[in-house]
Every structure is written in structure tokens, then in C-alpha cells.
Amino acid sequence: MNTKGHRGVGEQGALALLERTFKDRAGGEAQGLEAVLLGNWLTDLSQVIDPVAYASLASKVQSLVEDFVRLITATTLYRAGAQWYRTWTGDQADRLVRAVREKVYGALGVLLGSDPATRSVLWDLSTDAVFVKGYLAFGLPEQEGEPDRLSIEQYDAVFKAVFRQYFPHEHCDRPRVPMSPDTYETSLDRGPRAGQPTYRTPDLYRYLRDDIEILAAGFAELEADWARPVGRGELAVDGTDPDFAVGLARMGYLLHAVEDFYAHSNFVELHALASGPKYLPKPFETRDAGIFARRLKRWVPGARDGVALPTEDFVVTGYFDTQDTVVSLLHVFEEVLGIGWKDPRRQVGDFFRTVESTDLSRVEQEYYTWLQSVLEIFRDPVQAAENEDNRVMEVLKDKFGDNLETLAKPAMRQAVLAETLARTTYLKRLPAGILTRLSRFVLAVSKTIAVGKLAMSVYEAIDTVAKFLANPIAVLIDAAKDAGLGFAQDSALYLAKDLFLYERLLQGSDHRVGSHSLLAKDTGSEWLYGYQRACATAAHYVIVDTMLRRLDPAPPPDDQYVDWLALLEALMCNPLVRSTGRTEFATADAVELNVSPPSQVIPAIQDLAARRGVQEVDGVPGWMRVAASTFTVDDMTPEQATQLARAAVRKPAGATSAKGLITLVVPGQTVSVGSRPSGSPTTASEWPEAVFDRERSYAGKGWEVVRGYTSASRDQSVAPKTLVETAFVDESRMQQQILRGRDLRQRLEQAYHVLVIPPFKP
16 A cells, blocks of 8 residues: 555544544543554655665666667667668667666666665665655644644654664565575465464465564554553653654554555455455456456466466465565655656556545645755756746845856755755744754755766666666666767657567566565555455554553553454454365466577467467467567567567576566466355454445445444444454463564564675676
């Protein structure tokens, strides 16, 4: 779930319950309640502090650069440039290839240095950027004269307590196997761990059982050292004690992983499969049927053929490879820098689905506008002066005059920045600590760093890497300009069409079984998004409501604690009974072939089309239909299809696949997945069927079954449903849960840092 989705869940669940609790139960208002949303948000943004991902990304981007360069040299534009752009020579084409390579490698060197595992420019810059944006989004009041939502003391304490580097268990992500960076955990579990062990299959993957134990320990600690003192009146809630806000932030941090469990797993797919046709894709929803089928296929190391993969009937979340890491990092940069990078692989859902709102607050909008204006001045003050939307430049003219070039000099930047901060109304209200971090961040992102023969600012480096990973054609065009080469528009369009193959280098998200990009339902347009959002909100509400029982007028005995492990295992369960039936979907299927030598790629495609029964349609032979589906180009000639296919199998070993391998998308395939006979119960309780059933009729309202709601059809109130029972333990059992969770967390964090990552060589 993206940051907006998490915030929406928190506002409906935790924040609403906290406001009601401190208004109706605790006899007054509390200051700093939005810390629960801040803790959740900071956990999401921890992805930007990930030395393991930095090292992996640097190494694999190098491989992608080389793949991309090889594709450039395989295109018609490169080989027969005179046909498409007559002023290009072979030497000029070689200059373009060198320019692309140097530009991207230079950008990586600027951001990550020679050793990405150390504290790099990107690490420090990102920390300051998150610190500033977090205060604007959660601490600063919307209107001048209103009280702060969080005091600077509360905010600083929360940031120090919650914001840290990324670990998979804090997001329920599928981890890699230590010492095997391209292999992901495959161990299965067979039953809940609370109380007496109960054998059941299908169940969860073992790493998810570990994650649940860690979460249970966190909630147990929170009940003991935050909820109980607050309930007793031992912890001030008026903003004078930062520990109150820190406790709320810890709650948001833990809730983030619970919400991710539903957004990033196949939980809702398994329940939909178990519930019969009412939640399944309709016959006309062929693309969604394909996504649904692949989400229910089990990732197997080294598997080449999606149809042959077994059914996944255990609950699993997605793994993060290069593409997934890239998309997450771009999302984080967009969040903290306000730059509108968008993943071009995002598929827009059907028009009738609700897309997650990304509206910004007034303060956020003003901040992003100010930030982009200042960075534009530092990059190119003459261009900034010509930009009518750059209001900051107008402020500076009466102070620094018309000698605009001086504004770009590094020695002037501190003075320029100080002047803009002093003259921007809402920034003047920021506490000194925030202004210090903001100044340091802006100066760092505009700093120019030399790598070899190349020099670029940190901002330009981020922009280059982001463009290359999201839209490599843009980097190609920029590199052509840098190399002093003309670039005819029709040539660019032809090259872009030829390089659609690059999408297959990264293997589109629809076809990567087991990946985060396939399983994640984050933004609102994905298949079954509404149901995961309803389940995540319902579980969130149940957990917070259970935690706040300590603040009831008649609180539970001091020696009675919630059995958090049992509660979480009831909510984060497998909704599927043993698979015994089959359900079929018509879809496209991704198949990886090993072709050697490259000249044999067309016979290999022809053979695959014949084996899979891909027929000729409207005069287009079966092998051409496979090529068109693979390269997303419908009107190419057999010669163009042959050229693209041969370019694909020439790519070197590296991040995507070995030389000689080609991933083909075969249309019109029937995929079969396991299913449970209709009519049998999904679980021992009403969870999650009651949520699904209401969500199906009232989109966005399914979670309300746990809170109670007013029925429009019956014009009466409907009482809350108790979907899972709450069990209790004594203090000694609670302490055992805490110790077990701490030990697991420590072992998982140590294991994450011993992943073997190939070295980066700038």
C-alpha cells in the first residue's frame, strides 16, 4: 500500500479510535495523536535507507546499462543510421553509446560512491529529506495561528525512535536466502504458534510466521510500557511528555506491517478462490484473469514455464528484485522531492475502479513548488528567470540584481537559500532544527560531484538514474544532446519502438511470478485492491481497539495481557482450506527459452507456438503473434520481429537473465489453479467473509463490519461483528512472547546484512 493508502487506513482506524478514546473515555483531548500516522509513514519511507538494496541496485544497474547499450547497437538506427537520420555516422553512433554508459555510471558513482554499503551521499540526503517532509506533513499546522499537530520535541523524539534502515520483516516482504542473493525463502509452515501447535495445510510461509511473532512481541511491549501507563494516568497526553507520541508512533510502525500483509500478499486472492465465482474475474476481464492466475502460481527457483508452475495455496508475499527495488525507490524520491516520476509499467485499472487519492496538503504543495524553484535556480538561473512559475526568482531579483549567473555559483548558494527561507511566509514558521535540516538537504542535493571525467549535481544524478530505470529512451535523448548529436523526432520514435524490447529486459510486472510488482495492490487500480484495503483496515481497527482497552473506564487487571500472537495469527491466517478442485483462466503466459546460437531464435519461437497451439489469425502466423505479444508491437514485419528476437538473446549474463535466454509472452493460454469446493466454510469464524461480502456491495465500506454501521437498506444500526476472539495471558507468558520476538528480530536483521552482493565498479 502506498503512503496515501496507509494514511487513509490510519485515519479511518487508529486516528478515529484515538480521538474518540481521548474525548469520550479519557476525559479530554490529547496532543500529538497524528504520531500514529507519522510512525506508519516513516516505516514506509525506510526503504530509502537500505545499504543492501543500494549495493544490489548498483551492481544490477550496471548489467542493465550494458544490456541497453547492446540493444542500441542492435537497432536499425545504429546499424543503418543513414536510412533513418542521414547526418549520423558510425562514429557519432559510437559516441552516443559511450555517452549513455558514462552518464548512468557517473550518476551511480555520485549517489553511491565506491562502496554502496557505506554511508553514502544518498543515505544522508534521504534522511534529511524525510525529516523535513515528515514535519511538514504531520507536525506543522495547516493554517497559521493553529497549534502544531506535533511539537518539534515530539517530532524529533518520534523520528529518532522509529526511522531507521529497511528490513524485510518490517513490511512482511519475502526475504532472500542469506549467501544466495537471487534465491528467496521457500520454507513452508504448518500451523499457528500460539498455544498448542495445530497442524494445518495449506498455511503460511515460515518467514511470515516469524514476522507475526516479531509483531506480536512489539504489540505486547506497547501494551505493557505505553497503553498501561497511559491508562493509569502515568504518562502525560498533553504534549509535555514526548514518550506519549513515541508510543503512538511505535503503534503506527507495527500496524504498517499488518497492513502490508494484506496489500502485498495473496491473502485476498486465496479467499476469492475459496469463495467461488462471485469474486473471480469476469470472462471479459482477460488481463485481470491473467494477473489473478499468476498471483496463484508458486515461485520455483529456476523455473522457466509459468503454466507448469504449481498452484500457490500458501499465503506468501512478494520478493524484491531490481525492478521492485527501483519502483520503490522512485516512489520514495517522488514522496520526499515532489518530482513526478511515474513507473511506466503501472497498468491503469478499469475506469470504474477507485484510484487512491494522492491529493497533497497546501503546505506540501507549497513546499514542492518552493523546492523545485530553488533547485532550478541553482541548476540554470537564466532558465529560472524565464520560467513564469518560478516565484522564488522574483523574490531574489531585488536582493541580487540582474547578474543571474552568480546565483548558480556554489559560494552563493548559502546566501541565496537563506534569503529564500527568510522571505517565504510559511517556511519562516518552521522550528530552527527543521530549517537546519532543510538547508543541509537543499545544499547537498544541488552539490556537484566529479566522477572520472564527468561532473553532475546529486539532483542530476538522481534524475539520471530514475530516468534510466523508468524510461531509458529519455536518457538516450539526453545523452545525444550531451554528446552534441542531433536527434530527429522520427528517428527517436522509430528507436523507441525498436527498444520496446527493453521492457522485456526488466520483464513486465504482469509476468514475474512471485514478485512484489505482481502481488502488490498498492494504488487503487489493481485487481482486488478494494478487498485487501477493506481487510487491512478491519484488522487495523481490531488491533487498535484491543490495545485501547487499557483506557476503558474499567480497565483489565494489571496481570492480564492480550495474547497478541493468538490475535495476529487469527487475523493473518490462510483463508483457504486444502485445495482439491481446479479453476481455469484464459490468459497470456510468460515462457523463458534457452536459444543458442541466436540465429535459431525464430525456429524456437515457431516450435513454441506450435506446441502451445497458437493459431494463425487474420493472416498473422502463430509465431508472429507470440512476437507481437512479447515485444508489444502489432504492426512489425517478420524481418523486424527477427531482428528484435535476435537482439534479445544476445544480451549478456547479468541482472535479468543469461545470454541466450529470451522471455516470450504466449497469448491465449489456459492457466489452471487449485480451488476449494464451493460451499465449505472458509475459516472457523466469519473472517474475512463478512468484510468481503459488505465490500462487494458497498465499495470502501467493507471494513465497517468490525465497527458497526448504519444500514441504508434497513434504515437501522448494525452492531459490530466480532470476527476473531481475543485471548489473554499472564505477565510471564507475555514476557516470553517479547523475548522470543526480540531474538527473532535480531537474527533476521543479522541475516539481512550477510547477503552476498556483487561489487560495484564505477
